[in-house]
Amino acid sequence: MKKIDFKYIYSHSFLFSLKLAIENNEKLINEIIQQIYQSFEQLRQSLLNFESTNKISSPEVCLNDLNQIFNRLIDLKLNNYSDVMNMFEIILKNYLDLIDMNQFIDIIAHRYACKSNIVFASFFESFNPEGALELTHKMPIKVRQQTYYRILDQICSSKRIHSFLNNELLISIDDKHIKRIVSNFCGLILILVLKILNSLNVKLLDIELKKYQNNLFIPFIKFIDEYFLTSQCSQHDVLIRHILEFLHMVSDQPLTIPIFINAKCPQACLRWLSLPYLNAYEYIHCLQIVYNIARHDQGVIILNECQCYSVLMQFNTDILNNQMDFIIDKNWYEDLQLIYFMTIVLIIDPNELGAESTDWYITYRLLPVISTSMLSRTFRHRKFHISEFMIILMKLCTNDNFIHSISTKKKYELSQDVFDSLDFLLHCVEIERVDYNFLSLDVLTITASANILWSISFHDRYKDKLIENIEIINRLVAFESSDTIDKILPNIYIPRHMSPLKRAMDGILQNLYPKSNADLDIGSSTKSKSVGSLMISYSHVDIDFCRQLYDTFSTIPELSISIDFNSGKYSWKDIAQTIVQSDLVVFLLSQNFFNSKSCRQEFIYVTDTLKKPFIPVFIDTEYEAIEWLKIRINEVKHICFDENDFLNICNQLISMIKENLSLNITVTKNTFDIEQWFHKNNLMLELQEFYQFQTGNELLLYAEAILGTLWTKEYERIRTRFEEKFKQKQLCLSPHDFLKFINALNALKSKNLSSTA
Structure with missing residues (x-):
């Protein structure tokens, strides 16, 4: 008798049951999606034909049907991120289409407001942001990004949302109560959308966000601005908080800051921080956005033009040290003090900082959180990554007095602690983290740490400690020559006061082991004695x-x-x-x-x-x-x-x-007329305005640089920016016009070479 393999039978039975469950679940999901489409379509038709609609297909019946569907979703508790986000996007699109209809205001807002609110509450609960947050963490990075931008596209496509954010909510019925109902509904949709967007936590670039600058970021900032400046309390305080949180999270990635600058966010945030009546959450988000803007070089320029230092000093005196929320909550107070100090360091030259107060902030705010971050598995202190603290420390270390001050702290040995963090980070990058976001932060922290060590290496008193850790320095040199740097650098922002890793490593080694001209292969000089x-x-x-x-x-x-x-x-x-x-x-x-x-x-x-x-x-x-x-x-x-x-x-x-x-030299003024050169060669004068060449030599230098590459690459690089700059003139840069410019540069270069031969 053949032996029965019960293990095989059980395994096969389990797989069959699992497959059947998955198929049934997919069937159920597809059925619900079909019901959603049908119910929204029936609601639209009932609104369009309201006068002739019978009780069976009335808006109230359609709203009841939607409510049942959303309650079914609550009971179903979807646990697949694909199902959840797909369902959310479908319902969101239908809701946005619905509120764009005039009939929504004339009929739903006027007659069925309470029922509509109940239905939307069910929708909100069915996509509980807490549950969505858990599921979004399981989504692949690329899927998260695609979902993020699709949701942004949906919000930007809604005329009603756009008019709401611009405080131009035009409705056919001149009734304040109706306006309030419609306004609340738009606000509720935005709150849910912003919760989902913030939970997606994707990598953002200004080039991808640019198309949302005028129809999302600027309206958001104007909406907050009008809210803060015209009333100290309104029905939209929860929405304001979520918009601020959204702006804070987007600005947390320095590559997005050009969008905020173009939307005049720095000026707005400084204006808000000057107001005496905001709540604690609003102040926190505003200050964090200003800090994020200060992490970008262009942001520092704008903030200083807007007297940021004076505004922050006043905020520290009037708000931070006086508002009851910050006095009661020690963690809030210390976090805000840290953000305040880091922002000041980023916008002010370290040599202009007050020695005594700066030393206090370093001792009691910066160094403790660096130590905490180093001990954390994620290298974070609350929402701050250690790379942010190391960049602040790096800038402070351009002042020798702060290096010596930090090095004398009892609980913090500057160079050794930096080496300890580098040792762990190099291990992380050597095993190549799967998530490029983590890897990017590792590389940023390593580069900042190397810059700190470079500053330390200028001082003889610390060189022995650096030489003791020469093995880690050699690992840094090896890491710098790996291809990881080339993969990561395009996706991270490097402030101008941070030198590239190779330059830092060369600097450290030169300071530790000075090389004279005898050590260099300088070749023979062929220059004439004249x-x-x-x-x-x-x-x-x-x-x-x-x-x-x-x-x-x-x-x-x-x-x-x-x-x-x-x-x-x-x-x-x-x-x-x-x-x-x-x-x-x-x-x-x-x-x-x-x-x-x-x-x-x-x-x-x-x-x-x-x-x-x-x-x-x-x-x-x-x-x-x-x-x-x-x-x-x-x-x-x-x-x-x-x-x-x-x-x-x-x-x-x-x-x-x-x-x-011992030479006989006289100065002659360069008389090359750039504008005349553009006229003579029949070129677009806007190209001169775009590039802003000041001298003939600058034109020649550009020619030498660009003529060594394919001109089409430079054309593609500048075409969009050129057309954006001259959009009011509706000017386009054609390949023909740019090729004429390239040919004229070629002729200029050839003429210059022949004249100097």
Whole structure:
């Protein structure tokens, strides 16, 4: 007798039952979806034919049918994210179509408001945001993003929602009660949508959000602005909170900040923080949005133009230290103090911060949360990732006094704690996290930490600790050469005060193991003795002034000028070789130069290691050198530029260069007329306005850069931005017009080469 395999029978039976359950569930879902479509269609028809509608197909009956469906969904408790989000999008679209109908106001809002509210409450409960939150976490990243943008598209397509947000809710019945009903209904839809959007938590870019700037972000900000400025209390306080939370979560990703700047959100948030009657949640979200804006370089510029520092100081005095909510709740108070301090650090130069108060914030606010984050499995303190704290610490460390102050703290050993976090983070990236969002934050934290170590490495007293951890430094070097960096960098925002990882690593190793010109393969110089070799060292923030100076000096045949934006050489090895090969180095000094670790490295290499001739040039008459810079130029002859007498001071600088190089040099003014060149070549003058070329040399530099690539790539890169800039003129940039521009550049470059041969 054949032996019966009960295990096989049980397994087969289980799989069959599971398959049957799945099929039945899919059948049930499809049945409910069909019922939703039918019920909404019947409701639309009953509204369109209201006068001739009988009791069997009346709006009330249709609303009852919808209520039964939503109650069925509540009992069903969908546990598949695909079913939940699909169902939500279908119902949302039908609801938005419904409220866009005039009959919705004339009939539903006027006669069936209570019934409609009951039905919507059932809809709201059937998609309990808490349950949706749990399910959205299971969704693949790509599916989440696609769902996010589809929901945004639906909201933006509704004329009624758009008019509601713009406070232009036009309805045919002039009744305040009806307007309130419609307004409440629009608000409820938005609350549910915003809850779902916030739970999706997707990676956002400004290029993807740009199409929502005018029809969503600007209306949101205007809606809040009017609410705050015209009334201290209204029926929309819950909606306001959810909109603020949405703006806070979107702005938490610095790549989205250009959208907020274009929507004038910085100005609005500072205006709101100045109001004395907001509630605690509103203040918290407003301050967090301002902080997020300050994480972007362009955001810092706008905030400073709007007197952000003064507004925050007043907020700290009047609100943060006085409002009862913050006095009672210690966690709220400490979190807001931390956000306040981090925002101040981002918008103010570290050398302008008050030493005593800053030291207090570092000791009692920043360092404790860094320690907490390091011990956390997710590297977070509440909603803040450790990368945010390390970027703040990195900026503070451009001031040597803060480095020494932090290093003396009993509970925090700066360099060792940074190395400990790096050790763990390098392990995370070496095993390659599946989620690129996590990996991006790891890379950002590693880069910020390397910048901190670079600042520390300028000081002899800390070098032994760095050398003790040379193994981790070597792992950083190896990581920098991996392809992970190239994968991640396009998806993260790097502030300008953060140097690339390779530059930081080169800087650390140069400081720990200084290399002189004997260690460099500099090759043989082929320059004529009648030509002086000059290198210009500057902060990239001051590139406009540097280009102006370079344009003037480039007309002098007796000078061979080396500068990175012309040579394309940015690595430390290339820079060191250029310094060694140069007869003289001109340093363009400013606060930006002082704060740049790259500039500090170049300066010390010239003055301390090579002891090479140099000329300090102050490009800002109000800047005064301090600390390491002041020590090295104290007795050196320098020159100060005044923007009102540029050419005359150029002649003074040339005289100093002549003294150092023993050359006979005179300055001639560049007479290249850019506008005339565009006219002569019959080119679109808007291209000149778009690129904003100031000199002939800038035009030549652009030609050299662009002619080495396919012109179609540059055309695609600028076409959309060009048309956006000139949309009021309704100008389009055709391939033909751009090719004419490229051909004219080619001719200009060829002419320039033949004239200098």
